[in-house]
Amino acid sequence: MAAISQVGQAPLKAKRKQISLFAIAATTLTILLAILFFFPLYWAIVGSLKRPNELQVIPPLLYPPQPQWANFSEVNKVIPFYRYLWNTLVITVLGSIGGVISSSLVGYGFSSFRFRGRTVLFIILLATMVLPSEVTLIPTYILFINILGWGNTINPLVVPSFFGGGAFSIFLFRQFFASIPKDLNDAAKIDGCGPFRYYLRILIPLSMPVIITLAILWFQYYWNDLIGPLIYLTDQDKATITTGLLALRSTLGGSFSRRGQAMDHLLMAGSLIGMLPSILIFFALQRYFIRGVIMTGVKG
Amino acid sequence: MQQSQSTPLPSAALPRPALQKRKQSRVALLEELWGYMFIMPWLLGFLIFTLGPMVISLYWSFTKYEFPLPAKWIGLQNFTNAFVKDELFPKALWNTTYYVIFSVPLGLAASLCLALLLDRKIAGRAIWRTIYYIPSITPIVVSAFLFGYLFQPEYGLINSTLTSFGLKGPGWFNSVAWVKPTLILLALWGAGGPTMIIFLAGLQNIPSELYEAAEVDGASRLRKFWSITLPMLSPTIFFNLVTGIIAAFKIFTAAYVATAGGPAYASYFYVLHLFNTFFKDLNMGYASALAWILFVIIMLFTLIQLRFARRWVYYESETANF
Structure with missing residues (x-):
């Protein structure tokens, strides 16, 4: 017996040692990659705190010799950057509200009522997910600019989200509502609760996790959108963060070329301000971020 | 439900199921109306911002349309131009x-x-x-x-x-x-x-x-x-x-x-x-x-x-x- 167990133990031990070597290698790689992934951001932070021309020093300065916190207010003197931040916030908040409200209503309609053509309409809805937005871009542009006269207003960006809020959001709400036991609806009906009250008082409070998740996805969409503001908000005052950053770059005299004093540090400062809200929301609601992605990938 | 319809019923029992049926169809109709009402935002959005623009852009793709001049039908020319x-x-x-x-x-x-x-x-x-x-x-x-x-x-x-x-x-x-x-x-x-x-x-x-x-x-x-x-x-x-x-x-x-x-x-x-x-x-x-x-x-x-x-x-x- 003893001999057998000894024989059996020897290779097991060797294997354990091998595993720990592998674990060390993998952990080292995890950390090295984390440094690599974080580095561009570190570099942006360092860059945003440098003085004029310090970005162009060879070899590069790995840290700001004298951190210039004033750069973050300096940006606003070059172009009204904080105004662009506000513009973006207004569009993002309104658009996200529209998307969440309308997609929850439509999701409720598809999940809880029987009506003629429901299946066909739902299939059409799902099919719109693969339609590239480029196909509808030009006619909607003509509609908004020439027919409705919505040039340089936030309407073209915000109004469509109130009309259904996109196939994906509707799909998520429908799936969620369909998972709620029907007994709850029946009980509410017996108590004299109409469909709209049921939606408002029972379904909405129950679906807070879905709402937060979608709100985050909508936020990201609007905050990062370039093409929308680029074609609809041509007035400099109406710019958002993305078009504002492009304007900042051209104002500073071509971002990566030198002209007199190089002002790229301000571009870095602007970039950091522009991405800060995304990062803050990510840290505050990380759980929902991850959850949203998994719902997209696994259910979608 | 449909089967009970086809089975002959004694005349005395007729009014009750008929009433029930009418009531039920009213409930179903109401449900249908609620359903359409809730999906209305998407239905309108789909027609105005997706289907309509799709049809229009398909039509425009067969036209010479240099804004703001009006569109003129040219058949497949845009597509052949792309490749040739x-x-x-x-x-x-x-x-x-x-x-x-x-x-x-x-x-x-x-x-x-x-x-x-x-x-x-x-x-x-x-x-x-x-x-x-x-x-x-x-x-x-x-x-x-x-x-x-x-x-x-x-x-x-x-x-x-x-x-x-x-x-x-x-x-x-x-x-x-x-x-x-x-x-x-x-x-x-x-x-x-x-x-x-x-x-x-x-x-x-x-x-x-x-x-x-x-x-x-x-x-x-x-x-x-x-x-x-x-x-x-x-x-x-x-x-x-x-x-x-x-x-x-x-x-x-x-x-x-x-x-x-x-x-x-x-x-x-x-x-x-x-x-x-x-x-x-x-x-x-x-x-x-x-x-x-x-x-x-x-x-x-x-x-x-x-x-x-x-x-x-x-x-x-x-x-x-x-």
Whole structure:
């Protein structure tokens, strides 16, 4: 017996040692990659705190010799950057509200009522997910600019989200509502609760996790959108963060070329301000971020 | 219900079911009305912002429509022009194909590697996951700026470092040969985002009994990865592949910001061409044709993948049935 167990133990031990070597290698790689992934951001932070021309020093300065916190207010003197931040916030908040409200209503309609053509309409809805937005871009542009006269207003960006809020959001709400036991609806009906009250008082409070998740996805969409503001908000005052950053770059005299004093540090400062809200929301609601992605990938 | 209708009923019993039926149909009608009311926002939005524009852009794609001049029917000319006359069209198509061919597989491999690294008992997993994820929430305009700065040919950090080792770095965004690889690197920086999270979820769904059984059989690490992880993960890989290819075909923002299509049209991608045709040249007819060609290309790629999926994508439920 003893001999057998000894024989059996020897290779097991060797294997354990091998595993720990592998674990060390993998952990080292995890950390090295984390440094690599974080580095561009570190570099942006360092860059945003440098003085004029310090970005162009060879070899590069790995840290700001004298951190210039004033750069973050300096940006606003070059172009009204904080105004662009506000513009973006207004569009993002309104658009996200529209998307969440309308997609929850439509999701409720598809999940809880029987009506003629429901299946066909739902299939059409799902099919719109693969339609590239480029196909509808030009006619909607003509509609908004020439027919409705919505040039340089936030309407073209915000109004469509109130009309259904996109196939994906509707799909998520429908799936969620369909998972709620029907007994709850029946009980509410017996108590004299109409469909709209049921939606408002029972379904909405129950679906807070879905709402937060979608709100985050909508936020990201609007905050990062370039093409929308680029074609609809041509007035400099109406710019958002993305078009504002492009304007900042051209104002500073071509971002990566030198002209007199190089002002790229301000571009870095602007970039950091522009991405800060995304990062803050990510840290505050990380759980929902991850959850949203998994719902997209696994259910979608 | 229908059967009870066909069975003959005694005349005395007739009024009750009839009343019930009428009441029921009223309830059903009411339900139908509520349903239509709730889906109305989407139905209107679909007609106004999707179906209507689709029909109109299809019509425009067969017209010569140089805004603000009225549209004039020219048949298939826009489509033949794209393939015969427009020199930028094949260029843009080739650049985009190049980008899709390299960025999608590399991106999937990178995301999968990161997911595998995090799918272990490792201290501070949430921290690493967060760090990997952050690049993907960075607005693309910002990440294009950051990369432009890091990869600046003269004073950028990458080339300065290479110089200090006695090497000469390439021109990155400024070089015809390197601009597409640099944009692919930019895409790879976001590999720790949603795609990785989806892989991570897929990995965590693989039952651990499979690995335990393989270990009893003395399977090596590589063998386990090849025979368990990859097949079990194939639906996830498939999903990420399909969505990744669609997204890569539509690359726009990074190139628009970092290079504007240059140098010498080396990073002039399809949607960039479409955008310029539409927004700069105001050539709505031709731009509409370009949009429909893109739609057809994306549909074809998706259908081909769906067709070949049966050969390599493993679905548990299929085998469980026999």
